[in-house]
Amino acid sequence: MATYTIKILNNAQANKSYVAFMAQPVVTSNGGTVPVYTNAWATFENITDGGWDSVVYTQSTYAYWSQAAAQLSPTTIIDSGGTKQVNTATTDTVAFTNTGATGFGPITSPGTAQNGSFSITTTTDFTPANNFVLGLASSNGSLIPSPVASFAALPNEIYNITPVVKFYVADQLYQAGQVIDYSSTSNQIATIDFTGLPQTTATVVQAANGAFSVTYS
Known part of the structure; x- marks a missing residue:
């Protein structure tokens, strides 16, 4: 399983905070x-001018659940719940x-998801008013x-989830874990896509004019 590293270098001539999603x-x-x-996947608070930080993506995939205090919105922060590691290769x-101990049951592997996906099934033991995510x-x-991504859980559903790397x-x-409000993000956003590339490290640099550049190594 390949691992990918994203490095962020702040050359903006001021302290900056960054989010990777x-x-x-x-x-x-x-x-x-x-x-x-969309949730904030990794955050980098107050990187000084000339400073850098990094995060590693391991291709490990997890199904997750949570119970939000209210309906999903850009103010929602997912900070509790549970996860199960799943394998999209075995669907x-x-x-x-929500019966007894709330959470996930055992993994069925191979499962019944579509190719390159995993699936989460729900029954009729809760209602939308429970705000499960x-x-x-x-x-x-x-x-x-x-x-990484969230949706409101509804009862008696079969959800098929296909990750996009x-x-x-x-x-x-x-x-x-916070839901991202796209309307409040800056106009300049760096895009990192390792698809078809032999390189496994991406270096994101923000320049003094606010623009981002991405190089692979």
């Missing part, structure tokens, strides 16, 4: 369209339950995988 996964369900929210399936999480170097970096202060 991933492209939204493709999420479908038997019930129809699924509104998906793993995991069931979420499901989604995709990934390791960002912390002991706890960080949410593409990254973005913006100069914005967020908390890991």
Whole structure:
């Protein structure tokens, strides 16, 4: 399993905070369209001028659940819940339950998800008013995988989640797990895509004019 490193160098001539987030996964369900929210995957607070930091992506994929205090919105921070590591190569399936101990049951592997995906199934033991959230999480170097994308859980559904390994970096202060408000991010955003590349490190540099550049090595 390949690992990828994203380095962020601040040459903006001022202290800056940065957020790295991933492209939204493709999420479908038997019930129809699924509104998906992007979470801040990795955050870098107050990098000084000339300073740099990095994060490693390991391709480890996790199904995650949480119970939000309110409906999902750009103010929502996912900071509790549970995860299960899943394998998209074996189309793993995991069931979420609110009966007894709330959380995921055992992984079914091989599962019934589509190729390159994993799936989460729900039953009829909760209602939308419970504000349960499901989604995709990934390791960002912390002991706890960080949410990458979230959607409101509905009962009696089969959700198919297909990760998209593409990254973005913006100069914005967020908390890991927080839903990103695209309208408040800067106009300049760096795009990192390792697809088809032999390189495994991307260096993102923000210049004094605020523009980003990305090089691979």
